[in-house]
Amino acid sequence: MRETASPLLSERTSMRLGGKAIAELCIESENDVFLLDERRKQLGGRLYFLGAGTNILAAEGDLPVILVRYAAAGEPEIVGEDDGKVFVRAGASVPLARLLRFCAVRGLSGLEGLVGIPGSVGGAVAMNAGSFGCEVGPHLASVRFYDGVQIRDAAGTQLSYGYRHMRMPGGVADYLVLSGTFSLTRKAKGDISLLMRHKFFEKKSKQPVTAWSAGCVYKNPAPDRSAGKLLDAAGFRGKSLGGMMFSPLHANFLVNTGKGSAPAAFDLMRMAEEEVKRRFSIVLEPEVRILS
The missing domain is CATH 3.30.43.10 (Uridine Diphospho-n-acetylenolpyruvylglucosamine Reductase, domain 2)
Structure with missing residues (x-):
């Protein structure tokens, strides 16, 4: 260590x-x-x-x-195949983009919708990362994790997950992901690559994917209530304070323009939450994890 x-x-x-x-x-x-x-x-x-x-x-x-x-080294690997499913295991430190490339070149489908999401496999599992209607949870065959006492293995059917959260068996919420095994299906490599390319450029046209941000700062209050649209309607698209800004491209992305600070970020978030609550009687819940 x-x-x-x-x-x-x-x-x-x-x-x-x-x-x-x-x-x-x-x-x-x-x-x-x-x-x-x-x-x-x-x-x-x-x-x-x-x-x-x-x-x-x-x-x-x-x-x-x-x-x-x-930080254990390792690459994704195919660990089995059964009943039309191919199982790919990846360590927690593997970048999500690397896992997607591994799958694409081998014609393994299921995770294409996650293209453009930054971060590692461990974080994607812990947050049940999702995009374009695709989430990590339904594709997990198993997760290996440390619960603070012991190392455990949980089958995908034992996991409890929902919108941007993942709990291990017994409701364990504080854990360290060691690896995840994904259940995928075979598909033409060209079709997978084309779909991933299309989704990436669609995301790039609508989100500040290269900016200093932490992705979407708030959870959508409901499937038909977008946090970004609420923030936009409340006048926060492009609104800035102390070097922090709600992106002009997507109002639910809080961006550090280069000279931002955490206090400015918290102040801008508080202003946004208060205005959305005042206008729409909706309490925004952060998707970003606050560390203090």
């Missing part, structure tokens, strides 16, 4: 914001997880499982957290 003292969240999150954690512990093999509790007691603070940092809004200052990142 590798350890880094006083890591900066601004260097570990896609929004480029956040203060200093107590330490960062990088898990290099599964058995390293059994060292976490003792090291936590020695360092003080609480453990915070961090993936690629693409869905995090971190506060500034000295944060009482110990970042834990699963």
Whole structure:
């Protein structure tokens, strides 16, 4: 297990914001997880499982957290095939884009709708990432995870998931994903690549995919109530404060324009939430994870 003292969240999150954690512990093999509790007691603070940092809004200052990142090397691999399904296992640290490329070149279909979503496999599993009507949850055959005490394996049928959340058996909500095994089907490689390319350019035309953001900042209140449309109607598309801005391209993307700060982000979010509640009597729930 590798350890880094006083890591900066601004260097570990896609929004480029956040203060200093107590330490960062990088898990290099599964058995390293059994060292976490003792090291936590020695360092003080609480453990915070961090993936690629693409869905995090971190506060500034000295944060009482110990970042834990699963950094074990490895590539996606086909681990079985049964009844028309092909099973692909990927470690938590594998970038989601790499998993999608692996599947595309082998003609394995099911995850195409996730194209353009940043981050790692572990984060995608933990958040039940989704886009274009495709979610991670329905394609999971199993998940290997650490629940704070032991390493466990859960079948896909044992998982409890919904819109942007994933719970392990027994309702466990705080866990570290070690790997996920996906159930996919065979399809022509050209068809998969064409669909992924189409969906990526569609997303790029509507979302600031290259900006310093954490993706959608709020959950959609209902399938027919888009947070982006509510924010747009409330006048927040393009609205900025202290270097933070709701994107002119998509109002539900909070963007660091280069000189933003966490306090400005929180203030702008508070303003938006209050205005949406005042106008529409709807309480927006953050999709981005707040780390403070």
